[in-house]
Amino acid sequence: MITVVNLVKRFPSRTQDVIAVDHLTFRVEPGEVYGLLGPNGAGKTTTLRMILGLLVPSGGMAEIAEYRVTENPDEVKRRIGYASASVGVYPWLTPKEMLLFSADLYNVKPTVANRRLEELTDLLDLATFIHQRCATLSTGQKQRVNLARALMHDPPVMLMDEPTLGLDIVASKVVFDYIGHLREQKKAVIVCTHRLEEAQRLCDRFGLLHEGKLRHEGSLAELQSATGQQDLTDMFLDLLAQDLNGTTGPSGSQVGRDA
Numbered sequence: 001m002i003t004v005v006n007l008v009k010r011f012p013s014r015t016q017d018v019i020a021v022d023h024l025t026f027r028v029e030p031g032e033v034y035g036l037l038g039p040n041g042a043g044k045t046t047t048l049r050m051i052l053g054l055l056v057p058s059g060g061m062a063e064i065a066e067y068r069v070t071e072n073p074d075e076v077k078r079r080i081g082y083a084s085a086s087v088g089v090y091p092w093l094t095p096k097e098m099l100l101f102s103a104d105l106y107n108v109k110p111t112v113a114n115r116r117l118e119e120l121t122d123l124l125d126l127a128t129f130i131h132q133r134c135a136t137l138s139t140g141q142k143q144r145v146n147l148a149r150a151l152m153h154d155p156p157v158m159l160m161d162e163p164t165l166g167l168d169i170v171a172s173k174v175v176f177d178y179i180g181h182l183r184e185q186k187k188a189v190i191v192c193t194h195r196l197e198e199a200q201r202l203c204d205r206f207g208l209l210h211e212g213k214l215r216h217e218g219s220l221a222e223l224q225s226a227t228g229q230q231d232l233t234d235m236f237l238d239l240l241a242q243d244l245n246g247t248t249g250p251s252g253s254q255v256g257r258d259a
Helices: 043-051 075-077 095-105 110-124 139-151 169-184 196-202 220-227 232-245
Strands: 001-012 018-028 032-039 059-064 080-084 157-161 188-193 204-210 213-218
Touching: 001 043, 018 032, 018 043, 018 059, 018 188, 018 213, 032 043, 032 169, 032 196, 043 059, 043 080, 043 157, 043 188, 075 080, 080 139, 080 220, 095 110, 095 139, 110 139, 110 169, 169 188, 169 196, 188 196, 196 232, 204 220, 204 232, 213 220, 220 232
Parallel strands: 032 188, 032 204, 080 157, 157 188
Antiparallel strands: 001 018, 001 059, 204 213
8 A cells, every 4th residue: 555644845946945745645545546636747746756765755754565665765666666658668678578677677586577478468468569679669569568567576556657648549548458457456556647537537536736735635526526526627727716816715625634
């Protein structure tokens, strides 16, 4: 599971610190897909980087399966898979070579790695290009390779940052099916995206992040009840309008856990 409590990230500035993440609290259970949603600059990627141990928090804490990120970073990394449209591939390796190399980095036994390779090749339909150089692959094929790489060590937690960015409708469906597989495998999943219509289809619960703060949290039904809006896009437009007008209104409160 994933536990985040009062997580803060400040970046120094000549005038005043920029607060990218502001006392963020949420929890993701095994088998749950949690949408950490917001526009560009909301603090989504910064939050993921702190959970991954790539950024040191300014305050608060994050835990993966009861291992605190700042105290046991290696144990945390062993338990996380990370998939992002911005992650590249090794151009001169084939997908098979790259996936087995990734498994070796995590000390996965060769027999287990080969079994995982076969399973993920079937799951993500890699067979037609598994022996091609990655430099020759399309954007959608590269993303499928990255999705497979994130699961080669079979982690209990998956973090996904804009996983459908730049993908067409067919390639995006591969990502949707992959997330469904993660849910079936009882993995705790965070999906960060600004594509709210996709998130509404994929996620079990949502955290609406705006200017580093968790403004609403809950299931879609809970968010609809709290905000009076029916879809996530209108909820965010309502938040933006409130901030421009300097008001909070009934949708200024959170659903579920406070952050």
